[in-house]
Amino acid sequence: MREYSFRQTSIYKKAFKQAMEIFELSKSFPKEEVYSLTDQIRRSSRSVCVNYAEGHRKRRYPAHFISKLSDCDMENTETLVWLDFANSCAYLRGETYAYHLELNPNSALDFIRMNIWQNSWHCSEILSRKCSLSYSEDIKLRTMTNMKTDFHIVHF
Numbered sequence: 001m002r003e004y005s006f007r008q009t010s011i012y013k014k015a016f017k018q019a020m021e022i023f024e025l026s027k028s029f030p031k032e033e034v035y036s037l038t039d040q041i042r043r044s045s046r047s048v049c050v051n052y053a054e055g056h057r058k059r060r061y062p063a064h065f066i067s068k069l070s071d072c073d074m075e076n077t078e079t080l081v082w083l084d085f086a087n088s089c090a091y092l093r094g095e096t097y098a099y100h101l102e103l104n105p106n107s108a109l110d111f112i113r114m115n116i117w118q119n120s121w122h123c124s125e126i127l128s129r130k131c132s133l134s135y136s137e138d139i140k141l142r143t144m145t146n147m148k149t150d151f152h153i154v155h156f
Helices: 010-026 031-057 062-088 094-103 108-115 121-130 135-143
Strands: none
Touching: 010 031, 010 062, 010 094, 031 062, 062 094
16 A cells, blocks of 8 residues: 655645745845845745655654644745745735735644644644644634545544
């Protein structure tokens, strides 16, 4: 039986696509931005993919898995901030900026919804501690059912 690969997930595909597009896009940034904006946006966009792959590999350990998803979210948010800077500095056209905001896998809750079987109470407990979900978000997470995901996790 072939192992389920992180490369098959929609999050990885979306994040990888964005990282590669940001790499191509950032080639046109001014030379004075090489060690700040260009370097940082490339690193943060790539880091989403790397942290996701690492978390996927250790998904049978919920605390590690959730920690890596949280890292994905942090790096993803950093990428959004660098996109904001690139837009404000007029290095991006409006439609390019809008496209990347749409392409970006946005929030920790989106990562969670797309990646964890929602009926796993134990994972919900870990999520509420590690990701500091509000009470209402935690209840929403626990009560969601029949959510289609493309990620497999060991149930407890």
